[in-house]
Amino acid sequence: MTTVPDSPGKADFPWWLLAAGGIALFLAVQIVLNDLYSQIFSIVSKGVWITIFVTLVGFALATAFGLLLAVMGLSKSLALRQIARFYVEIIRGIPILVLLFYIAFVGAPGFVAAWNGLMSPLIEVGVVDEMKVRDVSLLWRAIIALTIGYSAFISEVFRAGILSVDEGQIEAAKALGLSPLQRFRFIVLPQAIRTILPPLGNDFIAMIKDSSLVSVLGVADLTQMGKVYASGSFRFFETYSIVAYVYLLLTVGLSLALRALEKRLRRADEERGANG
Template sequence: MAPKQDGKDDFPWWLLAAGAIALFLAVQIAINDLYSQIFTIVSKGVWITIFVTLVGFALATLFGLLLAVMGLSGSLLARQVARFYVEIIRGIPILVLLFYIAFVGAPGFVIAWNFLMTPLIEAGLIGELLVRDVSLLWRAIIALTIGYSAFISEVFRAGILAVDEGQIEAAKALGLTRLQRFRFIVLPQAIRTILPPLGNDFIAMIKDSSLVSVLGVADLTQMGKVYASGSFRFFETYSIVAYVYLLLTVGLSLGLRALEKRLRRADEERSGGRD
């Protein structure tokens, strides 16, 4: 039997150690010209990393919710399509999916789109709608969206299934439509179950966004790679790259934990009030 832990055992010593390392690197960046130069160059890619993560995660969340609704719908075809998509996409590594979308999917889309639009343009039915190319940045975002939507759909599905069936039946008895039941009954309760794993997926996407560097997108990792290959300062460069990623991921992780505790406390107060 494991020994009972007291409050002292729960003190976040790991966070204290991580903070000390972060403070040391911050001091090095402030006083050391080399670290300061590397940080200035590498940090130029932070905004691309944040943009890719925010846009990709927002699109993946919307698509994942749609897949979850399809997977729980009364239509056999919709359920099978959603299940096929989720199982296939989850079985493909993100890096392979990135290459496939960038070098197969995007060029194929451009060819197919222009093939369909050309007759309409020549007939004068529409204006100039030909697509010349899809930027590497958007190819990367589309790949992350497709890859993460499969995982996020399972998060939504589990959260929706966790809602008490009795409340849904009561909503039916009150005459609420399917959309109203989902909007006012299911989703508000499911979000409390969904939020923690959804936050973890967001943190994971920040790290996986580094994969876009293989396409030459000037994100945080790519900027570090370019500088290190030219200066051969691999230790200093990748220490700064790791430092910036940790600032983003650990900061978000701590914020997510604080939100979870707040929601848990609110649930306990609400249940206590009912008692």
């Protein structure tokens, strides 16, 4: 007789988490007891808030823009669908780093030139000051680049989630006289969110890591602070060990929180199904 193995959720003890926790504990002890690690951590951690700010603002903007693109891609208008498809396919094919350079060194100067051209009558009479390229913050150039890059991926997440909703329920909502906005708000989105949440969480974690790319513009994030310290002290092993440690605290902690939320939602669905 063949035996059926237990489900992965019951059989697999999270040894990986135990090992990761051991490494995290070891580094935490080093930071507390070792003066060198303590000094590196105090310097590098100053960039954590920039990393968090870039990630939160960039992801919020990318999510809003991605949802708009998804709605455009599912629109009845052929023009809107083609515009959304063009944007998604082009942007997804460009590496984030290249997009970052393009926005920072091509897009920003182009924007400044266009703004000055538009405002030239007011600039000539002194009502408005002429804008300089340096007036456009490198931090916001980086955020805009991440927003543009991730919005294309997030739009596909929303599109898949919306398409996963049963067509019959949408037709029933139409029969009840709900407007398109009401159908989306009360019928489509609440059901689609369960499909959307896991990949959306993965994109958020990926953006935390990709936020390190803003260091190439000199933005004082976690990676940049580590790079500056390592280049001056030549303590590359210790510095980048601390940088990796902080990133892992952020990403693994968030990953565990998202898994717990997914399990809670799944359990709520099972209880709702059992009751009705």
